[in-house]
Amino acid sequence: HHEKMLIVQRVGAKQNVGLIKLNRPKAHNALCTPLMKEMQTAVKEFEEDDKIGAIVITGSEKIFAAGADIKEMVVKDFATIYTGKDHFLDEWKTIAECKKPIIAAVNGFCLGGGCELVMACDIIYAGHHAQFGQPEINIGTVPGAGGSQRLTHAVGKSLAMEMVLTGNRIDAETALRAGLVSKVYPAKEVLAKAIELGEKIGEQSPLIVQMCKEAVNSAYELTLKEGLHFERRLFHATFSTHDRKEGMSAFVEKRKPKRSLD
Numbered sequence: 001h002h003e004k005m006l007i008v009q010r011v012g013a014k015q016n017v018g019l020i021k022l023n024r025p026k027a028h029n030a031l032c033t034p035l036m037k038e039m040q041t042a043v044k045e046f047e048e049d050d051k052i053g054a055i056v057i058t059g060s061e062k063i064f065a066a067g068a069d070i071k072e073m074v075v076k077d078f079a080t081i082y083t084g085k086d087h088f089l090d091e092w093k094t095i096a097e098c099k100k101p102i103i104a105a106v107n108g109f110c111l112g113g114g115c116e117l118v119m120a121c122d123i124i125y126a127g128h129h130a131q132f133g134q135p136e137i138n139i140g141t142v143p144g145a146g147g148s149q150r151l152t153h154a155v156g157k158s159l160a161m162e163m164v165l166t167g168n169r170i171d172a173e174t175a176l177r178a179g180l181v182s183k184v185y186p187a188k189e190v191l192a193k194a195i196e197l198g199e200k201i202g203e204q205s206p207l208i209v210q211m212c213k214e215a216v217n218s219a220y221e222l223t224l225k226e227g228l229h230f231e232r233r234l235f236h237a238t239f240s241t242h243d244r245k246e247g248m249s250a251f252v253e254k255r256k257p258k259r260s261l262d
């Protein structure tokens with residue numbers, strides 16, 4: 001039995017935000033397989049829970065995560081991980097595939113797999129002293145969970161290339177300017193702000209929230225023409241929902257929309 005490496009709670013005034021806090025301080029929150037298995041379980045439970053509107057993933061006020069666990073990886077060989085025999089990194093897809101919005105609240109180092117984990121989330125808030133980097137090159141490997149792909153989509157080729165080729169870190173302000181994160185706050189406030197954001201999303205129709213997330217994510221996968229077509233179809237689909245009818249009626253009748261029924 002492993003010690004628990006995550007703190008999992010329901011937070012917010014309505015307890016409708018699922019909070020996952022990395023809690024492996026001795027290893028700088030290195031994302032070892034047991035930790036990621038716990039993360040997978042927690043994300044799936046929140047995803048299936050109708051009372052939860054959004055999920056927040058955070059580390060401590062000092063560090064988000066120093067990456068995948070190098071002590072776990074050092075003994076691995078190509079054939080084992082290439083064939084997938086030890087299922088290494090299988091849990092990671094749970095985050096990107098989650099249907100509910102996931103907000104990352106980042107303080108301190110957010111490196112390697114840590115940076116890749118938050119880039120698989122939907123929104124990133126950073127504390128003033130947050131540092132993002134892909135230092136894999138320093139240990140003779142390359143990013144393995146999106147660090148060369150999602151980072152390039154987020155910040156463009158020049159900065160992504162510089163980070164991946166050198167392992168150099170960027171600070172929160174640079175991350176903000178480059179579009180990697182959407183807001184920067186003092187370290188003590190970033191988690192509260194992320195939870196507030198989760199609560200605000202939690203006020204919306206869960207069905208329509210899921211469609212919005214799917215629509216934005218499709219911008220990463222499809223051509224503009226395909227993406228616009230998909231978006232239009234989702235828009236049409238909202239007209240089959242109670243929440244669309246209620247939302248528009250409430251506006252026209254100058255009242256607040258009633259709770260979601262879809």
Ligand code: HXC
Binds near residue numbers: 069135136145
């Ligand atoms: C395992 C780690 C670790 C990691 C830190 N530790 N990072 N253990 N995996 N990624 C452990 C250290 O071994 C040490 O434990 C303790 O945490 C504290 O770390 P220190 O190095 O002593 O702290 P400090 O001097 O403050 O330096 C902080 C740091 C440095 C700059 C973040 O720890 C660092 O460079 N870490 C590695 C960063 C990295 O290369 N990340 C990419 C990993 S590869 P002990 O018990 O030994 O004292 C990756 C690939 C992902 O993420 C691929 C797909 C997921």
